[in-house]
Amino acid sequence: MQGSASLAAPGKAAAAVFAIASQLCGAAFLYLILKVDGGWQVVGLLALLGFGFYLLERLPWIGDYALASFARAPLVAMATAAVIVVAFPFVVGSNTYMLHLLIVAQLYAVLALALNFQLGSANIPNFATGASYGIGAYVSALLAINFGISFWLTLPVAALAATLFGFIIGIPSMRTRDTYLALVTIAFGVVVQQLLNNFSWTGGPNGLVGIPAPSLFGHSFADPLVIFGWKLPSQANFYYLAAALVVVAIVTAHRLHGSRIGLAWNALRADEIAAKAQGINVAWFKVLAFAVDAFLAAFAGTIYAFYVSYISPDNFTFLVSVTIMTMVIVGGMDNIFGVIVGAFMLTILPEKLRAFADYRLLFFGVVIIGFLMIRPQGLFPQRMRRYGGDL
Numbered sequence: 001m002q003g004s005a006s007l008a009a010p011g012k013a014a015a016a017v018f019a020i021a022s023q024l025c026g027a028a029f030l031y032l033i034l035k036v037d038g039g040w041q042v043v044g045l046l047a048l049l050g051f052g053f054y055l056l057e058r059l060p061w062i063g064d065y066a067l068a069s070f071a072r073a074p075l076v077a078m079a080t081a082a083v084i085v086v087a088f089p090f091v092v093g094s095n096t097y098m099l100h101l102l103i104v105a106q107l108y109a110v111l112a113l114a115l116n117f118q119l120g121s122a123n124i125p126n127f128a129t130g131a132s133y134g135i136g137a138y139v140s141a142l143l144a145i146n147f148g149i150s151f152w153l154t155l156p157v158a159a160l161a162a163t164l165f166g167f168i169i170g171i172p173s174m175r176t177r178d179t180y181l182a183l184v185t186i187a188f189g190v191v192v193q194q195l196l197n198n199f200s201w202t203g204g205p206n207g208l209v210g211i212p213a214p215s216l217f218g219h220s221f222a223d224p225l226v227i228f229g230w231k232l233p234s235q236a237n238f239y240y241l242a243a244a245l246v247v248v249a250i251v252t253a254h255r256l257h258g259s260r261i262g263l264a265w266n267a268l269r270a271d272e273i274a275a276k277a278q279g280i281n282v283a284w285f286k287v288l289a290f291a292v293d294a295f296l297a298a299f300a301g302t303i304y305a306f307y308v309s310y311i312s313p314d315n316f317t318f319l320v321s322v323t324i325m326t327m328v329i330v331g332g333m334d335n336i337f338g339v340i341v342g343a344f345m346l347t348i349l350p351e352k353l354r355a356f357a358d359y360r361l362l363f364f365g366v367v368i369i370g371f372l373m374i375r376p377q378g379l380f381p382q383r384m385r386r387y388g389g390d391l
Helices: 002-007 012-035 039-058 060-072 074-092 096-122 129-147 151-173 178-198 235-257 260-270 272-277 282-308 318-331 336-374
Strands: 225-227 230-232
Touching: 012 039, 012 060, 012 074, 012 096, 012 336, 039 060, 039 336, 060 074, 074 096, 074 230, 074 235, 096 129, 096 235, 096 260, 096 282, 096 318, 096 336, 129 151, 129 178, 129 282, 129 318, 151 178, 151 282, 178 318, 225 235, 235 260, 235 282, 235 336, 260 272, 260 282, 272 282, 318 336
Parallel strands: none
Antiparallel strands: 225 230
């Protein structure tokens, strides 16, 4: 125990070195799993990752040391992360497939962070996140196609429309709890998907085609991105846009987690009756969780619509909501970093396991079950709150 305590309190220099080294290792692993094509190479990398999480489970002081290191050198950690994010497209080069996977993974990370406010912070099951995602995509696409409104203006309008949907689903859901609440959100999600599929003005099952690419200061996102003479594929535009949204989602999640709202959500998760006895407006904070989830999901939906330039109801089915919920559970509920890791993992793995053809989903399921057996509470479990004092 004495050794664990000393390891959990590194000096600033050691903390900075550890923060840089660990993030570089994480970036290298991400690059490798994106780069390899063979199915068994992916399995080997997953085995290495599984062994790493096994060590974290058996030697918890490693996780404590890592947390203490990042807490001791936050500026170094953030600067390293920023450099890695900015430099990644340059490392990837002209590989548009890798950039595509990164863009989709980042959008799913935002969706997972949005759902984490409900499922992780407040223990509210919501299977309608995919519907909020779709509402954001369709509202922004319809405004752009039918009225020629700029992408940057459709962003807030789509977010407000989805937030309204969040209130609409949240208010009647307050009369239910647990399993029944999950069923209500499933019903809402299915209704939205069917409406998109049947209305003529949404394009019906054919969807919407020809969504124009955004432009910024005269630069179209459909054109290659040139930085200091280095020419990057057009996907790099959306990569940086999605990365900016992830940063916004992380900052929002961090601020809400440490606020009175986050404390109220955690109180609901711990004991709803006790929270009500303490004067917390349970119904309001539940509805607020629905609204925040829908607000962030709409931003991701808008970027997705303008990125792919074509959307249909099949992009926003019930399965999307289930996938997002799985990302939160596998990554670690109420853990921002864990949720992001879960989103990247469950976005990239299905693509990389295509080498197994008909057995792809079987391997995917086995991998998920395996990681949950190693880390039953998620890859990066929820941690106890700290109120001041040294780590």
